[in-house]
Every structure is written in C-alpha cells, then in structure tokens.
Amino acid sequence: MNTQVDNNSFDLVWNYLENRHGYDFSEYSRSTIDRRIGQFMTREKLSSPTELMHKLMADKMFHVKMTEALTVNFTEMFRDASFFLSLTRKVLPFLSTYPSIKIWHAGCSTGEEVYSLAILLDEFELLHKTKIYATDMNETCLKAAERGIYSFEQIKNYTKNYRVSGGRKDFSMYYEAQDNGxxxxxxxxxxxxxxxxxxxxxxxxxxxxxxxxxxVLIYFNRNLQTRVVDLFKNSLNNLGYLAIGNKENLLFNGQRNNFAFIDREEKIYRKVQFIDKKL
Ligand SMILES: C[S@@+](CC[C@H](N)C(=O)[O-])C[C@H]1O[C@@H](n2cnc3c(N)ncnc32)[C@H](O)[C@@H]1O
Known part of the structure; x- marks a missing residue:
C-alpha cells in the first residue's frame, strides 16, 4: 500500500478540513504532518488521498479521528522538573501578590501538566484564588484530562519528577488508588x-x-508561531508571564521586544511595555 504523502494530492483534503470543520494544518511543520498522515492512513488501510476524502465525506466523525491522529500528545506530570522549580521560585512569588490569578494553559493534552501546576499552586496556598483555563484542540485528550486518572507506572515516574520540581509534600496525598490506576x-x-x-x-x-x-509551538511553522505568540501577547496582562517549551524560541518571531527573559534556560518570559523612543 502506498501512503507516501504528496502535498498537491492532499490539497483537496486540507481544503475540505478547513472549510468544513475549521481545522487548519497548513502551517504545521510539514515533516511532522506528512509522517503522521502516512501512519494514520496505513492504520486506517487507506491507500490514497481520494480514498481518505471519501471516508471523510461518508463518516461524519472521521475528521475528529483524523485530526487527533495528526497531533503529538505526549506529556507527563512535572515534565522538565527544572522548569517547575523555576516557576515556583521566579513566578509564583509575584503571582501571589494579586488578589486573584488567571492562568491559561494552552495545549494541555491529557492534563498532567495542568495538575502539576495545580499541585504547586496549592502548596503555595494560591490554588483557592486561581482560575485555570486548560485548552487543547483534541477533544479526546480533554476528556482524559477531565477524568484525571493515570496508570501506576506513570505515577511512579511522576513521583520522582515531583520531588525534583520542589514538591514539598508526600505525592501520594494527591491521589487515590483505584483498580485501573x-x-x-x-x-x-x-x-x-x-x-x-x-x-x-x-x-x-x-x-x-x-x-x-x-x-506545542514546535509543531507549527514560523508564520503560525508568530500569530500564536501574538495571540498570547494580547491575552496577557501588563507584566504577565509566558512559558514555552525549552526547545522553543521567541527570537524567531519578532516578539523579542515584547518580552523579557525571566529564565533563559526554561523559556519563561514576562511581557514588557515596549516604549518607542521616537514618540
Ligand atoms: C506534545 S503535547 C504538549 C502537552 C503539554 N503542554 C506538555 O508540554 O507536556 C502538544 C499538544 O498540543 C495540542 N495542539 C496541537 N495543535 C494545537 C492547536 N492548533 N490548538 C490547540 N492545541 C493544539 C495537541 O493536541 C497536544 O495535546
């Protein structure tokens, strides 16, 4: 079966997904999308873009399955423990000065990162005055996130990560064991x-x-990265904080003047008021 991706032959599929369902993958990193669509078509035993198109039109829910297969959802609790350590030392003390705190967790996948943050906020006695908006495009991930159930194997790793992240308590106080995790x-x-x-x-x-x-940004092309960082800039309060992945960068997208480094290694930034000296 040949599931080799030919960009032109997929144009119809991309146009259909965008016009019919509002998904826009045109600005995702080409290599990631090509690889994942190839894997998806093999799994679904579809041998050409035409077959894929027929399937999308015949099965009203197939687009959900397909778009969810195109994104990478890997995550874990206290992923990159040094990031969480930095967050607790360099950001939470400032957030604690606000009477109420609003946080947007974009691309939260199955929720592990959001709960990590909730635990640290709780330990800093900030959770009660914080509202966290956790979003993702993948509905299946969001349902898993809401359930908040993880396997014993995962929890073993997360316990280690929690300690390195500066967690102050016994991690087992945050969960209850069930049959399945x-x-x-x-x-x-x-x-x-x-x-x-x-x-x-x-x-x-x-x-x-x-x-x-x-x-998340790592899967987008430069153009989309710039738009999304702009969306973040416009969604932050004055002096609000932005944290991106340690392999991601704001230098690429003309936003460096709008953000100052709080932690260069961990890619934590703070929005700054850019003063145009010509004015
Ligand atoms: C690799 S996971 C990262 C999860 C978590 N932030 C972490 O670092 O562990 C990337 C997530 O981004 C989501 N995503 C990809 N494209 C998106 C988009 N256009 N809008 C919202 N979420 C998106 C995926 O569904 C996936 O859950």
Whole structure:
C-alpha cells in the first residue's frame, strides 16, 4: 500500500478540513504532518488521498479521528522538573501578590501538566484564588484530562519528577488508588476549566497573569508561531508571564521586544511595555 504523502494530492483534503470543520494544518511543520498522515492512513488501510476524502465525506466523525491522529500528545506530570522549580521560585512569588490569578494553559493534552501546576499552586496556598483555563484542540485528550486518572507506572515516574520540581509534600496525598490506576483528588480540578480551543483558528477569550504553552509551538511553522505568540501577547496582562517549551524560541518571531527573559534556560518570559523612543 502506498501512503507516501504528496502535498498537491492532499490539497483537496486540507481544503475540505478547513472549510468544513475549521481545522487548519497548513502551517504545521510539514515533516511532522506528512509522517503522521502516512501512519494514520496505513492504520486506517487507506491507500490514497481520494480514498481518505471519501471516508471523510461518508463518516461524519472521521475528521475528529483524523485530526487527533495528526497531533503529538505526549506529556507527563512535572515534565522538565527544572522548569517547575523555576516557576515556583521566579513566578509564583509575584503571582501571589494579586488578589486573584488567571492562568491559561494552552495545549494541555491529557492534563498532567495542568495538575502539576495545580499541585504547586496549592502548596503555595494560591490554588483557592486561581482560575485555570486548560485548552487543547483534541477533544479526546480533554476528556482524559477531565477524568484525571493515570496508570501506576506513570505515577511512579511522576513521583520522582515531583520531588525534583520542589514538591514539598508526600505525592501520594494527591491521589487515590483505584483498580485501573490512580485518580487525582477532585479538589485539584475545582478551579480548572477544560475546553476545546484551536490556537490556529480561535481567538483570545480572557486576560491572564500567566500563559503556559509548552511543546506545542514546535509543531507549527514560523508564520503560525508568530500569530500564536501574538495571540498570547494580547491575552496577557501588563507584566504577565509566558512559558514555552525549552526547545522553543521567541527570537524567531519578532516578539523579542515584547518580552523579557525571566529564565533563559526554561523559556519563561514576562511581557514588557515596549516604549518607542521616537514618540
Ligand atoms: C506534545 S503535547 C504538549 C502537552 C503539554 N503542554 C506538555 O508540554 O507536556 C502538544 C499538544 O498540543 C495540542 N495542539 C496541537 N495543535 C494545537 C492547536 N492548533 N490548538 C490547540 N492545541 C493544539 C495537541 O493536541 C497536544 O495535546
């Protein structure tokens, strides 16, 4: 079966997905999308873009399956522990001065990162006054995030990460063991709202003190990265914080004048007021 990706032959499929369902993959990194669509078609036993198009038109829910297969959803709790350590040392003390805190967690996948943040906020006695908006384009991931159930194997790793991240308590106090894994305590998600939001097509929906969007921009091309960082800039309060993945960069997209480094290694920035000296 030949599932080799030919960009031109896929144009119809991309146009259909965008016009019919509002998904725009045109500005994703080509190599990631090509590889994943090839894998998806092999799995679904589809041998050509025409067959894929027929399937999309015949099965009303197939577009969800397809678009979800195109994104990388890997995540874990306290991923890059040094990032969370830096967040607690360099950002939470400033956030604590606000009477209430609003955080946007964009590209939250299955929720592990959001719960990590909720735990640290709780340990800094900030969770009760924080509202976290956790978004992703992938509905299946969001449903898993809302359930907050993770395997025993995962929790073993997360416990290690938690300690390195500066966690102050016994990690097991945050979950209850069940037959099929562990369920995080309900109070952690009391102030989290999970909902679908597509960074490529949707707009800002509030103003935030902190935006986290880690390991998402890396899948976008420069143009889309610039648009999304612009969306973040416009969604941040004055002096709001932005955290991106440690392999991602703002230098590429003309935004460096709008942000100052808080932690260069961990890619934590703060929005600055750019003063045009000519005025
Ligand atoms: C690799 S995961 C990163 C998860 C988490 N932020 C972390 O660093 O562990 C990337 C996530 O970005 C989401 N994503 C990809 N494109 C998106 C878009 N256009 N809008 C919103 N979310 C998107 C995917 O569904 C996936 O859950």
């Amino acid at each position: 562990v369920k995080l305590n309900a109070y952690l998600k009391k102030n989290i709202t999970f909902f679908q939001h597509n960074l490529a097509t949707d707009h800002s929906f509030n103003e935030f003190h902190l935006i986290l969007c880690r390991n």
